[in-house]
Amino acid sequence: MEIAASKVIFYIIAAAILFFALLSVTSKRILRAATYLFIVLISTAALYFLLNYQFLGAVQIALYAGGIVVMIIFSILLTSHAGQKFEPVSRLKFFASLLAVLVGWALSLWVILSHPFVASSKEAVEVNMDSIGKALLSYDRNGYVLVFEVISILLLAAMIGAIVISKKQPGDGETNPDNSKTSK
């Protein structure tokens, strides 16, 4: 029973992921697209929960759904009207992309399905906050302290970079900085 239940849940989640992902890239309204993306990310988190990776699911929700999507929605609100509709893409571009994607998709699926993956029968390690926290800060064979530090620096750099890039520079957006005062 349990087996069947988890299978059903997986298919529901998988269907939701694919359906909303598809909607997210085809929706004509940008805010809806963001919402669909949000649903996809939440569903992915559900998938992690299904696999019993609670920490990862929590990170997924907190960072992806909570952080990135909110940031995207902010930028949408900054740059677009909420109800703005997209013009349809050009037909040639649409079909060219579709062809490339379908071919790639079929190729990948064929490879995946034809490859015999052998599931490991080893004892699963307990994945909880405690082990993850220790592994992150340990410097032995299975430790990630170096990567952790690198990521910290990356995040700092990205933060500074984002501030510097988006800072309004004199003359930005104006055709001629000298005329900015008089033209306003």
Place this chain on the structure above:
Amino acid sequence: MQMSFQFTILIPLIPLISFLIIGFLYSKMSNKLAGIWGSVSIFSSFLLSLFTAYRYFFEVGRVNGVYPKILGFDFEWLRFSDSLSAHLGTLIDPISVMMLVVVTTVSLMVHIYSIGYMKGDRGFNRFFAFLSLFSFSMLGLVLSTNIFEIYIFWELVGVSSYLLIGFYYEKNSAVAASKKAFIVTRFADLFFLIGILILSFYTKTFDFISLTDPSNIAVMQTGSITFMGLSVTTWALLLIFIGGAGKSAMFPLHIWLPDAMEGPSPVSALIHAATMVVAGVFLVARLFPIYALGSDQALQVIGYVGAFTSLFAAVIAMTQMDFKRVLAFSTISQIGYMMVGLGVSGYGNEAGLGYMASMFHLFTHAMFKALLFLCAGSVIHVVHTNFINEMGGLRKHMKITHITFLIATLAIAGFPGFSGFFSKDEIITAAYHNNKIIFYTELLVAGITAFYMFRLYFRVFWNQEASYEHKPHEVEKTMTIPLIILAFLSIAVGYIPFGNFISSDSMPLESHINWGVASASIIVSFTGIIIAWVLYKKPSNLPERIVSSIKVLYTWAYHKFYIDEVYLFVTKKIIFNLISRPIAWFDRHVVDGAMNGIAWTTSWVSESIKGLQSGQLQKYALAFVSSTIILSALLIYILLNV
């Protein structure tokens, strides 16, 4: 004792500096200053030339019985190989010293004369700059140490001649004449260059001293090969002679000289009478030992060409109505004499009489022909026309010009006691000893010369007085003084014992007047003068009657035997249409077409593929994705089939 002749480099350099100064300060200088500057420069060259002549002939004198060939100045300019290099420098030997004196004397006279003649002309400074340039080129030419250097100055002389003929560049005829002169002489120079290459290829030297060393020539003769029945030496020498013939206006390359009279009269006197046109004679004389010892055939060709040209030009000169053209044809005829002198000469001793006579005639001719042209310039300056039938009776108005012109005419006609008599007589004597056909031709030409010169003289200075717009008057002093000096020289230079200074082998050559030949030529000259006297002293209809009795011949001669028309036919109809046009078509459509095609294709391809660089990020991404997929598919296919 070896005397230093280092200073001879200054003789051509002073006019060059003068050219540069007048040329650069063209608009800053006043006319007077430019004229005086140019004259002073050439005067210093003249003094240096006289000093060179004095030092060479009297202080150095003969060494072992011959005048040595001295390198006054020499430096290596281009080194082609260890054995072949081009030098620049000055070569001092009897003929170059003689030419120095001739060129600087005439040039000085012409400079002084031009101050008066060109007064008020807009191009006054330009004229003097060009005169200086020409003097530099001509002096460089006569001083050249090797055949390479002489070629450079040869072309420089051609350029300055071009500039001076086209001096009145507003006149279309002057422009056409300058182009004609340049193209014709340049065409001849092509053969000259080929000749130089052949000669230097077989002799392995450019240098005149080693080229004209008799012992060297013998080596060259034995080792030479033949081509079409003539030895390589003969071919090279004939080609070089063609170059000389172009500059010296020998038939059939004479066509540019009559037209060159479009230039100002002093230019005609300097370039087209006394100096540049004798460059061809000088060239042959310079290489004379090779001609004399290396190739009899080439020398014979020179003799016959010279004889024919002198007769041909003299006949045309009888019919021309343009004052300066008569003199131009007379010049061609006289240069023909000089060529004859070289052509009938042998090498050494008495056989070398023709060589000596030719150089002598060059010397005397330079004086009296320059005088004739300057007189013509004075007359034209005063009466404002070139046509002798619009002149007449000028002897009362222009006394000095009249007398000096008479002296020059007597000199060129070979009147006993005047310089032309001595030099021409020696050429005829040399011809008498060598070749009877040429001898009789030249005798005839002597008579014709006397006739046409006195025709000119009587027609202009006697005859009926024409109606002039302004009353003719004597020209100013700057113009008459050179006339007087040259008139004096025209008489005096005949008495120089020329054989003492210049002979084919530099040994002294005692020339005696052969009274048999001399009396014949005197009789012929007198006949010519008397005929001219009868026909032109007083107005009469006799000339017209004679003309109408030989109408066809006269018309042919008047139109210069239609040589110009033949040239036009050959160049325009044959060369342009049959050769140049197809080549031009080929060049335009095939050569250019191929090049344009390559450029056009490149442009077209880049134009058509530049759309790929659209700046559209998604196109790049699509290309990237599809390429990745294709590459993956390929990789998978390969891995599966290993």
Place this chain on the structure above:
Amino acid sequence: MMGGLALQDFLVVSTSMFFIGIFGFLTRRNLITILMSVELILNSVNINFVAFNYFLHPEAMHGIFFAIFVIAVAAAEAAVAIAIIINIYRRFKSINIENVSEMKY
């Protein structure tokens, strides 16, 4: 173990999601939606890591850590990308990618 569920099931889902993301990347014009497509792609990769970890190496946690770091990098990337997008919007008054084609021939 997840009874009945195989690795392939997860891989099919992630692959499909990946190509949906690619499709969005290729066809969307709005820069923000393109960024969203990129997030989809990253997310699908995360699923892969997690699934591999779960099915092939349950004794280790490498896949999970990879996923965590990818999420961190995605966050950083999103921050910088949005900064750039806002800057582009200021300059071009538009975030339509077809208008942003300064870097052409």
